[in-house]
Amino acid sequence: MFLRLLWESFARQRRRKILAGLAILLGVTAVTAMLGLATTIGDRIHQELAVYGANIVVYPKADTLDVKVGEQSLKPATGNAYLHEKDLEKLRGIFWANNITGVSPELRASLLFARGLDQRTISVDTVGLWFQHPFGSGITGAPQLHPSWHLQGAWPTPHPQVKDGQYAVVLGSTVAKRLGAAIGDDILLGDSHVTFDSTSPTPAIAADHAKVVGILNTGAAEDNEALLTLADMQDLAELPDAVSRVEVSAKTRPEDAFARRDPDALSPKDRDVWYCRPYANSIAYQIREAIPGAAAEQVRQVEQSEGTILERISGLMWLISAAALLAAAVAVSAAMATAVLERRAEIGLMRSLGASKGRIASLFYAEAGLLAMIAGVGGYVLGSVIAAALTASIFGQAAGVALSTTMLHAFNPVLLPVVLALALIVAVAGSTASIRSALRMDPSAVLRTGA
Amino acid sequence: MKMVSEAQRQHAEAMLEHAMPVIQLVGVSREYASRSGVVRALDDASFTIGAGEWVAITGPSGSGKSTLVNLLGCLDTPTSGKLTIDGEEVHAMSGSELDRFRADKIGFVFQQFHLIPYLSALENVMLAQYFHSMTNADDARRALERVGLGARADHLPSELSGGEQQRVCIARALINDPPILLADEPTGNLDAANQKIVAGILRELHAAGSTIVMVTHDPEMAALAQRKIALSHGKVFCHPVQHVVVKLAQ
Numbered sequence: 001m002f003l004r005l006l007w008e009s010f011a012r013q014r015r016r017k018i019l020a021g022l023a024i025l026l027g028v029t030a031v032t033a034m035l036g037l038a039t040t041i042g043d044r045i046h047q048e049l050a051v052y053g054a055n056i057v058v059y060p061k062a063d064t065l066d067v068k069v070g071e072q073s074l075k076p077a078t079g080n081a082y083l084h085e086k087d088l089e090k091l092r093g094i095f096w097a098n099n100i101t102g103v104s105p106e107l108r109a110s111l112l113f114a115r116g117l118d119q120r121t122i123s124v125d126t127v128g129l130w131f132q133h134p135f136g137s138g139i140t141g142a143p144q145l146h147p148s149w150h151l152q153g154a155w156p157t158p159h160p161q162v163k164d165g166q167y168a169v170v171l172g173s174t175v176a177k178r179l180g181a182a183i184g185d186d187i188l189l190g191d192s193h194v195t196f197d198s199t200s201p202t203p204a205i206a207a208d209h210a211k212v213v214g215i216l217n218t219g220a221a222e223d224n225e226a227l228l229t230l231a232d233m234q235d236l237a238e239l240p241d242a243v244s245r246v247e248v249s250a251k252t253r254p255e256d257a258f259a260r261r262d263p264d265a266l267s268p269k270d271r272d273v274w275y276c277r278p279y280a281n282s283i284a285y286q287i288r289e290a291i292p293g294a295a296a297e298q299v300r301q302v303e304q305s306e307g308t309i310l311e312r313i314s315g316l317m318w319l320i321s322a323a324a325l326l327a328a329a330v331a332v333s334a335a336m337a338t339a340v341l342e343r344r345a346e347i348g349l350m351r352s353l354g355a356s357k358g359r360i361a362s363l364f365y366a367e368a369g370l371l372a373m374i375a376g377v378g379g380y381v382l383g384s385v386i387a388a389a390l391t392a393s394i395f396g397q398a399a400g401v402a403l404s405t406t407m408l409h410a411f412n413p414v415l416l417p418v419v420l421a422l423a424l425i426v427a428v429a430g431s432t433a434s435i436r437s438a439l440r441m442d443p444s445a446v447l448r449t450g451a
Numbered sequence: 452m453k454m455v456s457e458a459q460r461q462h463a464e465a466m467l468e469h470a471m472p473v474i475q476l477v478g479v480s481r482e483y484a485s486r487s488g489v490v491r492a493l494d495d496a497s498f499t500i501g502a503g504e505w506v507a508i509t510g511p512s513g514s515g516k517s518t519l520v521n522l523l524g525c526l527d528t529p530t531s532g533k534l535t536i537d538g539e540e541v542h543a544m545s546g547s548e549l550d551r552f553r554a555d556k557i558g559f560v561f562q563q564f565h566l567i568p569y570l571s572a573l574e575n576v577m578l579a580q581y582f583h584s585m586t587n588a589d590d591a592r593r594a595l596e597r598v599g600l601g602a603r604a605d606h607l608p609s610e611l612s613g614g615e616q617q618r619v620c621i622a623r624a625l626i627n628d629p630p631i632l633l634a635d636e637p638t639g640n641l642d643a644a645n646q647k648i649v650a651g652i653l654r655e656l657h658a659a660g661s662t663i664v665m666v667t668h669d670p671e672m673a674a675l676a677q678r679k680i681a682l683s684h685g686k687v688f689c690h691p692v693q694h695v696v697v698k699l700a701q
Contacts (some may be wrong), residue, residue, distance in 0.1 A: 001581040008569040134524055349565045352526065354554020355582040444521045447561055
């Protein structure tokens, strides 16, 4: 009988039900779209800001000792302190390992470059990096962390894989210009003890042969550098497994005052909370814990920009969502007030038949709930599609996200119960005043007037 | 109306005196607060209605009839005094206890029928079962047959005449076997032919032992009752038994 009453009652007063349902649908659509964007915007902004580099940098601990006597820095040379490349695997074991989206270790040295024997030699800052390096289940390296780098040619591969055992090198555009080298050219390279003069007592044979596989244009310092694979650089520098610096890109939570606290000065409970939040600081802390002899710190500029943008956008989204839900609740309230008023004789009859107020209220709430579920599912579908379209239009060009791709991932099943619960809250909140006032009516007066 | 002897009247009164009182009011008053002060809608009412008795409540508009019906129907509680129905003190009950008590003890018949328009006649009867305990379609169908509507059970109220709707309303009032049938102007919206049918059903119910409390403006309907309780300005005037003898004589 309850279901019969519910269904028959639901099917009546269609105009008012449609109005109330439409209000819920629009509110849920707005909230779904906002939540859908909010859940992806962090990733998208992270992708966009990743263009500007990593947000955490890891150094050998000795490198961070900033010893000065007067104006003279006595900081140890980088060459004296290195991290171990094999230790980078430990990054996959930290608490927030899944938030690490890119890792780029580097080893730097100054090498001499020449087009050939008796040609002009120039000293070039040379960096060994990861290129298309397997890490966990994905691929990482400098190109992933610096998507804005513009490369002509190919990234270098370790030299045993290159024809004739040459090293593969990518030259910065300025370096290539100074050497007069182009892609495919053979060049000589060696450390500062090597000379490329055929008449020199030191045999030129000590120089290594390299092939230019690419020219890099970044508009920044890299234009004056040459890039090799990390393995080749370790080989040339005779520093096996050595890494002088590691750039880490991680998805982080916007920095707040709590993020800036010193974890070692916090109470154990607060420290746990701090540790378990994906602040750049806590990820850096975990990296320091995981890699022996490492110092890790966040790159403030990128991190703060990301945090500030996310904070402002999420604040705006919450505001829009709250306003949409409030408007929906007001509209539901107006529609339900009239709907309940029109049925006061029915309520009076039920009271006279011995129905408790709670039982009558449950019938009306069930009706509002059914409406909320139907409108909620509609709003979820509509909102998800809108979120996907917005994501494609806001981030499409920069992040290379096509509308068809975002549509494929438009429906986030985790959002469905959340928005249905919100729809239910809106429907119940909007109906409560009307139902309470209807139950307060004197049933005998209603039944006598025949309303 | 057939005249009765004094001896017959005294016999009938004696019968009712020995009947168990199903409703008992002792000094019952109901006051309402209004802008002009406190209004005493029912003033110190005291009377009893015996089991199986048919009582008509009469009085002009504003005399307190609605207030009395609300109290007898357990839709309201007195401001002061004692109201006992079927041996239970209603005046001390909470709201939820009154709901339960009303479902068990009172069957309502309304002037405007108040059938749920989207439910069939059968379902309207079952609605009273639903709020009382469990629905049983066979019992509901039997209740409709009892009022001569067995063949119209599956019709919607809009497909029934006024008289038929009122008979559905009576079937609904009877379905839970309440000790009291509270009829508020049961024929007020009916034409003469349907009024006769409904009056006949009420007479049969009374003959079968139902206690009927009927509010009416209609002298003909009031004449069917054994006793009249007249109200004026919130005061109760109980008339002696006079018609019961007529019924008995018939």
